[in-house]
Amino acid sequence: MDDAKQRDKSRPTIKDVAVEARVSVGTASAVLNGRANVARETRDHVEAVMKRMGYEPKSAARAMRRNLVSSIGLIVPDLRNSFFSQVAEGVQRGIAGHDILMTLCLSWAESEREEYFAQLLRSQRLDGVVYLSGTGLPSTSLLELTKTGTVVFVDEVLPGVDCPSVCSDNRRGAREVARCVLDAGHTEIAVIEGPRRLWTADQRLSGFREAISSCGLDPDKMRYLLGDYTEKSGYQAAAELFSGEEGNWPTAVICANDQMALGVLDFCGEAGISVPQAVSVTGFDDIAEARRTRPTLTTVSQPGFDMGRAAAHLLLHSIGVRAEPPERCDFDTNVRIRGSVSKPPK
Structure with missing residues (x-):
């Protein structure tokens, strides 16, 4: 038995993960592929088990050995606003199991940095970009990027830029x-x-x-x-x-x-x-x-997480990695009434 086969035999399988996590193989597979029909608590538990066991999907391992890993970029203003963090997590979840590497770029809502990252990502010939604009300004490199690659916007629409977007009301x-x-x-x-x-x-x-x-x-x-x-x-x-x-x-x-x-x-x-x-x-x-x-x-x-995942699925569909587009790209908003509003003082 050669070394590669020996390593494959010693690696934990998705069935091993399911047994350890006390879930079905279907549930473990659904978590791996970022499907929406798994409760958040269950998903977090299964992912923790995967990490602890050192589980590596066979498709990802093969792709790494053959240098076939695709790449996408994610441009966000910053991560101090946890809405952007939720979107980033959703994008990462959406590409899980598809042999795709995500490059994160923080623009700090500065037009110069957005221009720089758009130019850099275009020169790297990435398969696509998920873009959260902090400026609302369509840079020259961004416009070029939309012509040569696939770009999906999240929670913004830029004038003069014709790209698919995922937004809330x-x-x-x-x-x-x-x-x-x-x-x-x-x-x-x-x-x-x-x-x-x-x-x-x-x-x-x-x-x-x-x-x-x-x-x-x-x-x-x-x-x-x-x-x-x-x-x-x-x-x-x-x-x-x-x-x-x-x-x-x-x-x-x-x-x-x-x-x-x-x-x-x-x-x-x-x-x-x-x-x-x-x-x-x-x-x-x-x-x-x-x-x-x-x-x-x-x-x-x-729903920042769901919007990010939908953007990833829309991008994967556009570049031919995913057969079906996301179920929705327009999301509802809901008021959360808490303690900071009351009647005006008399």
Whole structure:
């Protein structure tokens, strides 16, 4: 028996993994291939067993030996925002079992870095790219990349770029979270917008304004401050909002994402402004931190993991690795009502 055959014989099989994890072979295989019909707890358990046993899919081992591993790129603004981390995890799950290597690039929402990574990935002749834009600007290299390779956008639509995308209903989510604030009785409302060049920011602002208008209020009479989706910009906006006489303060601050809402909560905590007794605060994305703030943050949930996995499946289908496209590319959003919203102070 030669060395290669001896190594294959000593490696754990998917059946060995199933026995060790106390699941069926079908379930273990479903986890390996990133299928959606496995409970998260079961999937995490089986993956832990695979890691502990050193399980390596035979297809991946053969591909590595023959140098046939495909490569895709993933460009994201950063991983500090856990929504982007969820998307990245979903992309990785979506390519599991397909002999594909993912290259992660962090752009920090800087146009120069997005241009650099698009140029680099194009020169590497990758099979495709999953792209989360932090700038909303279609760089020259990105446009070239869309011509020579396959690109799938997640949660953004760029002007002049004709590419498939996976998005959630940002407008509806923004409209519904704003209605929570309005239904609580607030009329003195401030909105902290996201970067105006981004499609998501535009959609969310439109949703906020639609909700305000539907309640018989003039959206143009509300106060709007421009943020950049970072916690720092939320903090700075709050400092501006609460710098004058208390009688001129808003009773509610609607933020276009959770990071900025966290900045508002930080400022209020430092300034001794009680949330939600003195001011209500909302966010968007439902990042992990939103459930750990005090009070917990009312926000809009969008399924980052599922969106990332769908983007991976869409990309794999486009490059001929996967026979079927994802079941859906448009995802719902849902309001998570928590402790940061109450009636306005009397």
